[in-house]
Amino acid sequence: MTTALRRLRNYIDGEFRDAADGRTTEVVNPATGEPYATAPLSGSEDVDAAMAAAEAAFPAWRDLIPAERQKVLLKIADRFEERAEELIAAESENCGKPIALVRSEEIPPMVDQIRFFAGAARMLEGRSAGEYMDGFTSIIRREPVGVCAQVAPWNYPMMMAVWKFAPALAAGNTVVIKPSDTTPASTVLIADIIGSVLDELGHPRGVFNVVCGDRETGRLMVEHKVPAMASITGSVRAGMQVAESASKDLKRVHLELGGKAPVVVFEDTDIAKAVEDIATAGYFNAGQDCTAATRVLVQESIHDEFVAALAKAASETKTGAVDDEDVLYGPLNNANQLKQVKGFIERLPAHAKIEAGGEQVGEKGYFFAPTVVSGLKQDDEIVQHEVFGPVITVQSFADEKQAVEWANGVEYALASSVWTKDHARAMRMSKVLDFGCVWINTHIPLVAEMPHGGFKKSGYGKDLSAYGFDDYTRIKHVMTSLDG
Structure with missing residues (x-):
């Protein structure tokens, strides 16, 4: 007797969707070596749709006062706690991880990290305004960078998704995230959680999008004209490929790659x-x-x-x-x-x-x-x-x-x-x-308060901490004449 495989779907502009061309890939439980689900093998049409949704949602999300974005993130953290057993089950099946350890070692820090970045949303610090030239006042604006293309790894798919979306959303960016092709289940569940919160609070559906797929899907995301930033956690080879692809239109790149501690x-x-x-x-x-x-x-x-x-x-x-x-x-x-x-x-x-x-x-x-x-x-x-x-x-x-x-x-x-x-x-x-x-x-x-990131071939940019939050912002100088 054959057990039907569960169907995972992309989350684009507030809707769960199959890949436009219907392609799928099997998802295997590493504890059994057997497939348990199918996931979309997304192509250019799916990436285009997700990027268009994120781009359309960006102005309204950017223009929210930080306290409103904080409310969203705090509610997301609350919902993670409320639906913890679902997240634990999804991640355990994703990765074959011991259930007890996901419950004790992953859920609490993820919730804490989301709440940390909820607070960071209201701490957009900059240098003091002042007069550095006679007759002129200078001020610093800290702004979101725009749409962020994010690629998460398979070792901690759920937690690494948090490390990416939480600072990005807190800073006022919109997100298109791709989980690893071997571990999409928990990220799709996170989309359901975040989407429900955005709907409840009346915010644009395209603020958070999930596109499932393989390396080619990731390449399409990074090379797409819409994102202002590409963020990846993965291998050194993958990081080099992302940096090369992003260089074609000078996207900002955030890389957390391998280690040999x-x-x-x-x-x-x-x-x-x-x-x-x-x-x-x-x-x-x-x-x-x-x-x-x-x-x-x-x-x-x-x-x-x-x-x-x-x-x-x-x-x-x-x-x-x-x-x-x-x-x-x-x-x-x-x-x-x-x-x-x-x-x-x-x-x-x-x-x-x-x-x-x-x-x-x-x-x-x-x-x-x-x-x-x-x-x-x-x-x-x-x-x-x-x-x-x-x-x-x-x-x-x-x-x-x-x-x-x-x-x-x-x-x-x-x-x-x-x-x-x-x-x-x-x-x-x-x-x-x-x-x-x-x-x-x-x-x-x-x-959550301390930065995580390396040097040399371990990449550049920081996760966690105020430094990780800063990576998802850009700095603008505004100078005004005092002559009126």
Whole structure:
């Protein structure tokens, strides 16, 4: 007996629609490896319609006083709480994520982040007006940039959608967002939530639009003439393609790309505590996190003890079914990602040693065991490139100078952490580590008030915080003559 697949649809100008040409793609639950829904494979006609809706809605949304936009966002946050179980179910099916962890680790921060940006809507700060030339007064206007084309990733599809639409809407922009082709379900549900709020409060339907599709759909969005800004969270390759496409008409670009976070552990560290926290930060969400603690550098005097403890922690970490409350993470997101992680393990050099894991687990789905690999060198592929899986590598360093050299010796620069009881050393390391975030004696906590974003091939622009809000605004100088 065949179970009918659920039909997901685009959300354009307040209406749920199929792709104009009727094309669809199957959506697979990574915990089972089986399809559960179809989603539109949108083309140029769908993108045109979404952009036209967002463009038409922009003037009215832009001209609202900030307090009115705040009301909308606060009601959206309330509705997220009211419909939390629906969001949890959609995201769990989207990603195979443990239900309990989506409930505890994703819903509360998302609601908090929406409320933060609701407040930011009323904090359009600028430099003081004044006279900088005799007979003239200058003022600064901070304005929304316009229509924003946004592309969200598959690792945190629901939360990354929040990181994109919340600051954009708060600043007075309108949005067309594309979820990943493997994880559209929760974003379509978010469209239903936001659309209902806009309707209730009497605002234009085209303020928020969702277009499902693949890379080609994303390319059509970025290259479209309407958006003033393109924002993407994704791979380095995808970011480069977006930057190149956007350059054709000089769109503003906001990029949050890959990471290869160094975790620098000095010999004075509390090993048991560090291992516990690093294992959690490395394996959470199956290591599918740009900030994951996956590249550990350990001072040579404690290397063997640390590796043994980390391997034990890995062996005690569970992956499994979405309804098992004892698991830390679920499957890898898709078959291609599972193949990529396996490939890194299969290509390990002879000097590498698998201390734990290293294999697929389970009879169905895309589950991979918590893995620890030691004996690695700085130029090894698995050290230099993002695995995006539950794999932690370990290298041994001699001194602080070498730790800094190796930590910075990758093309990514998103996040890092330092583990030491020496305050002066921690401060020295936080200065020289070339990453957008440096955690000290912790790894991976985020708060709405602080920026998230990297350097080098990790992209540019900030998510979260007032800095993330600023990215969705433009600055205008207005000068007036005092002669009347």
